[in-house]
Amino acid sequence: MEVFCIKQELLINEQIRAKEVQLISDNGEKLGVTEINKALEIAYEKKLDLVLVSPNSAIPVCKIMDYGKYKFEQAKKEKEAKKKQKIQETKEIRITPNIEEHDFGFKSKNIRKFLEDGNKVKITVRFRGRELNNIKLGENVLNKFINELKDIAVTEKVPKLEGKNLFIILAKKA
Numbered sequence: 001m002e003v004f005c006i007k008q009e010l011l012i013n014e015q016i017r018a019k020e021v022q023l024i025s026d027n028g029e030k031l032g033v034t035e036i037n038k039a040l041e042i043a044y045e046k047k048l049d050l051v052l053v054s055p056n057s058a059i060p061v062c063k064i065m066d067y068g069k070y071k072f073e074q075a076k077k078e079k080e081a082k083k084k085q086k087i088q089e090t091k092e093i094r095i096t097p098n099i100e101e102h103d104f105g106f107k108s109k110n111i112r113k114f115l116e117d118g119n120k121v122k123i124t125v126r127f128r129g130r131e132l133n134n135i136k137l138g139e140n141v142l143n144k145f146i147n148e149l150k151d152i153a154v155t156e157k158v159p160k161l162e163g164k165n166l167f168i169i170l171a172k173k174a
Contacts (some may be wrong), residue, residue, distance in 0.1 A: 018059075080120075
Protein backbone atom coordinates (compact mmCIF):
# COMPACT_ATOMS: atom_id res chain seq x y z
CA MET A 1 0.00 0.00 0.00
CA GLU A 2 1.35 3.43 -0.98
CA VAL A 3 0.70 6.53 1.04
CA PHE A 4 0.75 9.93 -0.65
CA CYS A 5 1.88 12.85 1.47
CA ILE A 6 0.50 16.18 0.31
CA LYS A 7 3.11 18.81 0.93
CA GLN A 8 1.59 22.22 0.67
CA GLU A 9 3.56 24.74 -1.30
CA LEU A 10 0.74 27.01 -2.55
CA LEU A 11 -1.35 29.15 -0.22
CA ILE A 12 -5.07 28.30 -0.22
CA ASN A 13 -8.30 29.91 1.03
CA GLU A 14 -7.81 31.83 4.35
CA GLN A 15 -4.00 31.56 4.16
CA ILE A 16 -3.95 34.21 1.40
CA ARG A 17 -3.20 37.61 3.02
CA ALA A 18 -3.64 39.97 0.01
CA LYS A 19 -6.53 42.47 -0.02
CA GLU A 20 -7.19 42.23 -3.77
CA VAL A 21 -6.41 39.42 -6.20
CA GLN A 22 -6.55 38.80 -9.93
CA LEU A 23 -9.11 35.96 -10.15
CA ILE A 24 -9.18 33.10 -12.65
CA SER A 25 -12.22 30.82 -12.68
CA ASP A 26 -12.13 27.01 -12.59
CA ASN A 27 -12.59 26.80 -16.37
CA GLY A 28 -9.71 29.24 -17.05
CA GLU A 29 -11.47 32.54 -17.82
CA LYS A 30 -10.22 35.76 -16.20
CA LEU A 31 -12.71 37.34 -13.80
CA GLY A 32 -10.60 40.46 -13.16
CA VAL A 33 -9.39 42.09 -9.94
CA THR A 34 -11.59 41.18 -6.97
CA GLU A 35 -11.47 41.59 -3.21
CA ILE A 36 -10.26 38.51 -1.36
CA ASN A 37 -13.55 38.04 0.53
CA LYS A 38 -15.60 38.05 -2.69
CA ALA A 39 -13.13 35.63 -4.32
CA LEU A 40 -13.43 33.27 -1.34
CA GLU A 41 -17.25 33.45 -1.56
CA ILE A 42 -17.18 32.52 -5.26
CA ALA A 43 -14.86 29.58 -4.52
CA TYR A 44 -17.04 28.33 -1.62
CA GLU A 45 -20.20 28.57 -3.77
CA LYS A 46 -18.58 26.26 -6.30
CA LYS A 47 -17.31 24.01 -3.44
CA LEU A 48 -13.72 24.53 -4.61
CA ASP A 49 -10.56 26.12 -3.20
CA LEU A 50 -9.02 29.52 -3.88
CA VAL A 51 -5.35 28.88 -4.67
CA LEU A 52 -2.64 31.55 -4.88
CA VAL A 53 -0.75 30.61 -8.07
CA SER A 54 1.39 33.73 -8.60
CA PRO A 55 2.17 35.62 -5.38
CA ASN A 56 5.05 37.71 -6.82
CA SER A 57 3.14 39.77 -9.40
CA ALA A 58 1.89 43.34 -8.65
CA ILE A 59 -1.60 42.02 -7.99
CA PRO A 60 -1.42 38.38 -6.77
CA VAL A 61 -3.10 35.85 -9.09
CA CYS A 62 -5.54 33.32 -7.60
CA LYS A 63 -7.29 30.45 -9.32
CA ILE A 64 -10.40 28.58 -8.29
CA MET A 65 -9.70 24.83 -8.36
CA ASP A 66 -10.00 21.59 -6.45
CA TYR A 67 -6.68 21.69 -4.58
CA GLY A 68 -6.76 18.03 -3.48
CA LYS A 69 -7.30 16.88 -7.06
CA TYR A 70 -4.54 19.21 -8.29
CA LYS A 71 -2.03 17.80 -5.76
CA PHE A 72 -3.04 14.23 -6.65
CA GLU A 73 -2.42 14.93 -10.36
CA GLN A 74 1.00 16.44 -9.52
CA ALA A 75 1.96 13.36 -7.48
CA LYS A 76 0.80 11.11 -10.33
CA LYS A 77 2.94 13.03 -12.86
CA GLU A 78 6.00 12.78 -10.59
CA LYS A 79 5.48 9.04 -10.20
CA GLU A 80 5.23 8.59 -13.99
CA ALA A 81 8.42 10.60 -14.50
CA LYS A 82 10.24 8.36 -12.00
CA LYS A 83 9.04 5.23 -13.83
CA LYS A 84 10.51 6.43 -17.12
CA GLN A 85 13.97 7.05 -15.63
CA LYS A 86 16.55 4.41 -16.50
CA ILE A 87 18.99 3.68 -13.72
CA GLN A 88 22.42 2.98 -15.15
CA GLU A 89 24.31 0.14 -13.51
CA THR A 90 27.99 -0.71 -13.65
CA LYS A 91 28.54 -4.38 -14.44
CA GLU A 92 31.88 -5.93 -13.56
CA ILE A 93 33.73 -8.60 -15.53
CA ARG A 94 36.75 -10.22 -13.86
CA ILE A 95 39.49 -11.87 -15.87
CA THR A 96 43.09 -13.02 -15.46
CA PRO A 97 46.00 -11.77 -17.58
CA ASN A 98 46.40 -15.14 -19.31
CA ILE A 99 42.82 -15.48 -20.59
CA GLU A 100 42.12 -18.12 -23.26
CA GLU A 101 40.70 -17.19 -26.70
CA HIS A 102 37.31 -18.87 -26.09
CA ASP A 103 36.91 -17.16 -22.70
CA PHE A 104 37.84 -13.83 -24.31
CA GLY A 105 35.13 -14.27 -26.95
CA PHE A 106 32.55 -15.25 -24.35
CA LYS A 107 33.37 -12.30 -22.07
CA SER A 108 33.39 -9.79 -24.96
CA LYS A 109 29.95 -11.08 -26.07
CA ASN A 110 28.61 -10.52 -22.54
CA ILE A 111 30.18 -7.06 -22.34
CA ARG A 112 28.59 -6.16 -25.69
CA LYS A 113 25.19 -7.27 -24.33
CA PHE A 114 25.63 -5.19 -21.14
CA LEU A 115 26.59 -2.12 -23.17
CA GLU A 116 23.58 -2.52 -25.48
CA ASP A 117 21.33 -2.63 -22.40
CA GLY A 118 22.70 0.80 -21.47
CA ASN A 119 24.99 -0.24 -18.61
CA LYS A 120 28.62 0.67 -18.01
CA VAL A 121 31.12 -2.19 -17.78
CA LYS A 122 34.14 -2.39 -15.51
CA ILE A 123 36.69 -4.92 -16.75
CA THR A 124 39.04 -6.01 -13.97
CA VAL A 125 42.24 -7.99 -14.51
CA ARG A 126 43.19 -9.75 -11.27
CA PHE A 127 46.84 -10.56 -10.74
CA ARG A 128 47.76 -13.48 -8.50
CA GLY A 129 51.21 -14.12 -7.06
CA ARG A 130 54.01 -13.65 -9.59
CA GLU A 131 51.59 -12.42 -12.28
CA LEU A 132 52.02 -8.98 -10.67
CA ASN A 133 55.50 -8.83 -12.24
CA ASN A 134 53.96 -8.85 -15.75
CA ILE A 135 51.46 -5.99 -15.67
CA LYS A 136 52.00 -5.52 -19.43
CA LEU A 137 50.09 -8.80 -20.04
CA GLY A 138 47.04 -7.36 -18.28
CA GLU A 139 47.28 -4.09 -20.22
CA ASN A 140 47.46 -6.06 -23.49
CA VAL A 141 44.31 -7.99 -22.57
CA LEU A 142 42.45 -4.77 -21.73
CA ASN A 143 43.62 -3.14 -24.98
CA LYS A 144 42.40 -6.23 -26.84
CA PHE A 145 38.92 -5.73 -25.25
CA ILE A 146 38.99 -2.03 -26.19
CA ASN A 147 39.82 -2.88 -29.83
CA GLU A 148 37.20 -5.65 -29.93
CA LEU A 149 34.43 -3.33 -28.65
CA LYS A 150 35.49 0.00 -30.21
CA ASP A 151 32.45 -0.03 -32.55
CA ILE A 152 29.99 0.13 -29.61
CA ALA A 153 32.01 1.40 -26.60
CA VAL A 154 34.22 4.27 -25.50
CA THR A 155 36.82 4.02 -22.75
CA GLU A 156 35.66 6.10 -19.80
CA LYS A 157 38.66 5.34 -17.60
CA VAL A 158 42.06 4.33 -18.94
CA PRO A 159 43.78 1.21 -17.50
CA LYS A 160 44.56 1.88 -13.84
CA LEU A 161 46.36 -0.35 -11.33
CA GLU A 162 44.79 -0.49 -7.90
CA GLY A 163 46.41 -3.00 -5.56
CA LYS A 164 46.47 -6.35 -7.38
CA ASN A 165 43.78 -5.30 -9.87
CA LEU A 166 44.06 -3.46 -13.17
CA PHE A 167 40.78 -2.10 -14.50
CA ILE A 168 39.06 0.01 -17.15
CA ILE A 169 35.50 1.29 -17.46
CA LEU A 170 33.67 1.15 -20.79
CA ALA A 171 30.49 3.05 -21.65
CA LYS A 172 28.20 2.87 -24.68
CA LYS A 173 28.90 5.36 -27.48
CA ALA A 174 26.43 8.25 -27.59
